[in-house]
């Protein structure tokens with residue numbers, strides 16, 4: 031059957047090739063336009079000889095079926111719950127049709143272009159070409175753009191394709207994506223004085239003895255979320271991973287100092303965890319003088335320390351993906367940043383197996399990513415979920431949007447809230463942040479200048495509603511109820527039908543951590559995300575060691591069952607854009623999601639067994 035299809039489409043392609051010369055087969059028409067986001071300035075034409083890697087997102091044959099499979103195996107009330115798909119099953123559903131691949135290849139061939147690589151399902155084709163050639167291929171012009179905060183890229187806001195390829199290719203990048211992944215964190219060398227007038231220390235003496243609001247530690251998390259004493263049993267099978275971008279790589283000596291002080295039994299983790307380098311990402315080495323000067327790897331250090339502090343003995347894997355080099359203002363050629371998630375996720379999907387939980391603490395304004403591209407990257411995440419892995423993303427640190435930046439990018443300059451991508455993707459789990467203990471409330475810390483003269487911006491747990499993705503079925507009831515209860519508050523500033531996020535939350539203010547051999551504290555959904563990942567990896571341990579499948583894509587379970595094992599956060603709001611922002615309320619809200627983990631209850635709800 032398969033052979034027949036191939037033969038038939040090869041014949042089809044050959045006939046077409048003879049029938050008419052490719053370039054004139056169909057005329058070029060604009061395929062995609064994306065406005066240059068605020069903050070970017072066009073500087074000059076890009077050098078024609080500058081070589082970049084172009085990623086062509088070829089139409090997947092049956093994403094609807096993949097999505098259906100994802101939801102079935104992730105829905106606790108479905109008979110296929112937990113029956114995650116194999117790599118080959120996923121590939122089979124998303125690989126483009128032979129006809130589509132033939133037409134795309136024919137177009138490349140006719141223009142003398144040979145692919146330099148493919149994703150495992152061939153739903154992405156890579157070509158490596160000088161910009162001059164790409165300009166002819168896409169009938170466009172690349173310019174160099176500079177960001178006000180630094181960073182130079184070559185981009186083309188508008189690009190074209192022959193008409194007959196418009197429904198064969200979803201997206202091509204880098205063309206018009208101005209996405210800049212940002213780590214979601216705020217750090218301090220010295221612990222700042224905690225100044226929340228509403229704070230009262232926990233009345234529970236056990237909690238009060240281990241939780242210091244100015245410097246929260248693994249012992250506090252273990253007590254607060256009740257993982258203390260749990261002994262892992264599935265270490266041969268269960269793993270947890272985390273992503274590093276922007277030149278970040280975790281430093282072993284700092285992880286060792288941290289664990290020796292705060293989780294001594296886990297100290298060997300610092301030496302053991304593998305660091306995987308993808309697409310020329312940084313490797314496993316001590317900080318260089320340049321990295322020290324630019325404060326690199328604070329995020330990566332936070333991530334490994336937050337996970338290792340809670341998830342021991344679960345093996346941890348670090349992924350450092352290149353492709354988004356740090357800004358270098360002196361180079362004459364642009365840094366052609368591939369959007370790094372795509373490079374990573376396509377690499378991952380090519381692996382036979384990978385960790386059951388993977389966390390990412392980087393995100394950016396959704397509107398800087400063209401919708402067509404955001405959709406395709408999101409569809410790659412769906413494939414990871416279908417294979418049984420929970421992908422966690424931090425929800426952002428600016429509440430409903432960064433103060434002074436809440437303006438639309440559609441050319442109309444409308445005031446609006448700014449959702450973040452990837453947390454806005456419905457196939458991932460977005461993690462917000464809380465602070466304090468009894469009760470936990472929305473993490474919020476207004477801007478201030480520290481005693482060292484360093485200015486720190488406003489920080490609030492990020493949340494909101496996507497402008498690209500509609501609310502998926504799993505949260506439709508909770509999200510519509512929330513919107514209805516707002517009673518018109520913030521109407522016109524957000525998409526009432528959008529995918530609401532975050533889905534879950536955990537502590538995210540003043541984490542104790544080490545960098546450059548020194549202890550400091552660091553805050554952000556960057557902290558809550560790896561912490562949550564560590565806790566969920568323990569839930570997976572309890573499942574896997576009783577012969578059950580891991581949680582996989584979490585959201586359908588979280589919204590229908592898992593929420594009963596969370597502490598609902600009902601105080602605080604997503605302060606941002608100069609307003610109070612969405613309030614935390616009873617039930618789901620777009621600032622703390624469904625709440626913070628209660629480990630033993632999550633295990634019980636998922637059908638696992640606790641081992642002490």
Ligand SMILES: *[C@@H]1O[C@H](CO)[C@@H](O)[C@H](O)[C@H]1NC(C)=O
Nearest residue numbers: 234235236237253254255256
């Ligand atoms: C205090 O907190 C600990 C840890 O969460 C818990 O085991 C204990 O039951 C709590 N005590 C009271 C009196 O609530």
Ligand SMILES: *[C@@H]1O[C@H](CO)[C@@H](O)[C@H](O)[C@H]1NC(C)=O
Nearest residue numbers: 220221222242243244245246
């Ligand atoms: C809480 O942490 C801060 C910062 O590390 C420290 O200065 C303070 O002494 C701690 N408080 C207690 C009661 O341990």
Ligand SMILES: *[C@@H]1O[C@H](CO)[C@@H](O)[C@H](O)[C@H]1NC(C)=O
Nearest residue numbers: 068069437440441442443444
């Ligand atoms: C929107 O803002 C940009 C940058 O501030 C400005 O150049 C442009 O003219 C504005 N457009 C409208 C329609 O107001």
Ligand SMILES: *[C@@H]1O[C@H](CO)[C@@H](O)[C@H](O)[C@H]1NC(C)=O
Nearest residue numbers: 322323324325545546547548
């Ligand atoms: C890193 O640590 C060294 C040794 O303690 C110190 O001299 C240096 O100032 C630190 N660098 C930064 C950027 O903190």
Ligand SMILES: *[C@@H]1O[C@H](CO)[C@@H](O)[C@H](O)[C@H]1NC(C)=O
Nearest residue numbers: 433477486487488606608609
């Ligand atoms: C923080 O937000 C407030 C309004 O909520 C604003 O007045 C202030 O300028 C912001 N600070 C910074 C550094 O963005």
